[in-house]
Amino acid sequence: MPEALGIIRQEHRRLAAVMQCVEAVVHDIEAGRGQPDFELLHAVLAYLETFLYAFHHPKEDQYLFPALRRRAAGIDATLDELEEQHSRGEVLLHGLTESLAVYEQRGAPALEDFAHALEAYHAFEWAHMRKEEVEVLRVAEQALQAEDWRELDAAFTAHDDPLFGDAPSAHFRKLFSEIANRTPAPHGLGPPAAGG
Numbered sequence: 791m792p793e794a795l796g797i798i799r800q801e802h803r804r805l806a807a808v809m810q811c812v813e814a815v816v817h818d819i820e821a822g823r824g825q826p827d828f829e830l831l832h833a834v835l836a837y838l839e840t841f842l843y844a845f846h847h848p849k850e851d852q853y854l855f856p857a858l859r860r861r862a863a864g865i866d867a868t869l870d871e872l873e874e875q876h877s878r879g880e881v882l883l884h885g886l887t888e889s890l891a892v893y894e895q896r897g898a899p900a901l902e903d904f905a906h907a908l909e910a911y912h913a914f915e916w917a918h919m920r921k922e923e924v925e926v927l928r929v930a931e932q933a934l935q936a937e938d939w940r941e942l943d944a945a946f947t948a949h950d951d952p953l954f955g956d957a958p959s960a961h962f963r964k965l966f967s968e969i970a971n972r973t974p975a976p977h978g979l980g981p982p983a984a985g986g
């Protein structure tokens with residue numbers, strides 16, 4: 791399997807894990823099994839903003855999608871939709887960030903709105919990733935040629951790229967580690983939630 795495909799799928803798995811984890815934490819807060827950890831919630835949203843909109847989606851838009859447009863007939867409409875979803879997702883995440891700020895200011899009365907915004911964002915991203923996995927990555931495996939994969943592998947694994955190189959990767963690893971270690975058990979590696 792080309793390296794780029796493995797990287798994209800791994801990034802999707804990490805995103806899904808972070809989203810499921812934070813949703814479980816918020817459900818625990820709603821059920822009275824834990825207290826809000828706003829540093830954790832802000833770290834999750836920072837991870838999503840940085841990971842998705844400065845790292846993951848730009849690589850798809852700049853490298854994967856153009857290669858597919860050259861090689862796979864009939865895929866343009868799907869790629870157009872996914873690119874539009876990349877933009878819409880950024881707007882939805884901004885709304886989720888605003889909802890978190892309101893929750894942090896107002897406390898429990900704003901929890902339900904934040905939880906609904908989080909669920910809506912999670913559902914949106916899940917459907918988006920599913921479409922990429924089913925309708926794009928499978929086509930890529932069939933349609934792209936060796937020279938395309940060489941270019942994609944180089945782009946997705948570059949260590950000297952100013953946007954996608956070592957410094958951002960270390961930043962993402964640190965954020966991901968912080969999220970996992972702050973998230974209370976059983977959803978993460980942190981101590982069990984107070985009141986749980």
